[in-house]
Amino acid sequence: MRKETILIATASAVSGILLILALTIRPWERPATEPVEAGTATSEVATPEGAAAEAGPPVEEGAAPPAEAETAEAPSFTSEQNRREVSLFFQEADSEYLGPERRKIFLTSSPADQAKQIVVELINGPQGPGLLPTLPPQTRLRGLYLDRGGTAYVDLSSEVADLHPGGTGEEIATIYSLVDSLTYNLPEIKRVRLLVNGEERETLKNHLDLRRDYRKDLSIVNMDRKGAP
Numbered sequence: 001m002r003k004e005t006i007l008i009a010t011a012s013a014v015s016g017i018l019l020i021l022a023l024t025i026r027p028w029e030r031p032a033t034e035p036v037e038a039g040t041a042t043s044e045v046a047t048p049e050g051a052a053a054e055a056g057p058p059v060e061e062g063a064a065p066p067a068e069a070e071t072a073e074a075p076s077f078t079s080e081q082n083r084r085e086v087s088l089f090f091q092e093a094d095s096e097y098l099g100p101e102r103r104k105i106f107l108t109s110s111p112a113d114q115a116k117q118i119v120v121e122l123i124n125g126p127q128g129p130g131l132l133p134t135l136p137p138q139t140r141l142r143g144l145y146l147d148r149g150g151t152a153y154v155d156l157s158s159e160v161a162d163l164h165p166g167g168t169g170e171e172i173a174t175i176y177s178l179v180d181s182l183t184y185n186l187p188e189i190k191r192v193r194l195l196v197n198g199e200e201r202e203t204l205k206n207h208l209d210l211r212r213d214y215r216k217d218l219s220i221v222n223m224d225r226k227g228a229p
Helices: 002-024 051-055 111-124 168-185
Strands: 083-092 098-106 141-146 151-156 191-196
Touching (some): 083 168, 098 168, 111 141, 111 151, 111 168, 151 168, 168 191
Parallel strands (some): 151 191
Antiparallel strands (some): 083 098, 141 151
16 A cells, blocks of 8 residues: 555656646747737737838828819910900901901910911901901811911812902902911911812912912001001
């Protein structure tokens, strides 16, 4: 009986020694830190390089979010600051001269665009008294092209010839109404060539030759008329 008691005590002692050894010689199996209770701390996460710069400065609690940058609006062509004054030349009712009338057009970056507006205004006719139209109102502007040499090709519909009253004086008024209005207001235009339905024509109405270019001639313009620039 005494022998059995000694064996049991010895076995208990050996077990205790083995337990102590297990706790001391295997520390890598123990957790590096004590477990953190939920809600008490935030685990540290590695931040990629440059992420802080992308995130931007912290926003204070309760502060309003930064306002979005306003988009610059394109200038409105209905504004007076985007218009320019031009002088159009129409037939005077009481003489063979052309008389000026001031008009406003949209100020665009393209001389050809401004030239188109001038031709359209000429087709629309004068707005004041004492002046007569130089183009049939049924005329349409089909196109206007400006080459590098400064020649403007003005392409009008067939009504400019079909509905024209004819006569040398009337044809001169029509041609130089176009030529002087374009060259006077747009220095980029040196000469004007008139086309009808996209084609070259021998004459406008059996008098003035349309197979040539026309240059500015203010000798037939009454610049002393009221409304002149």
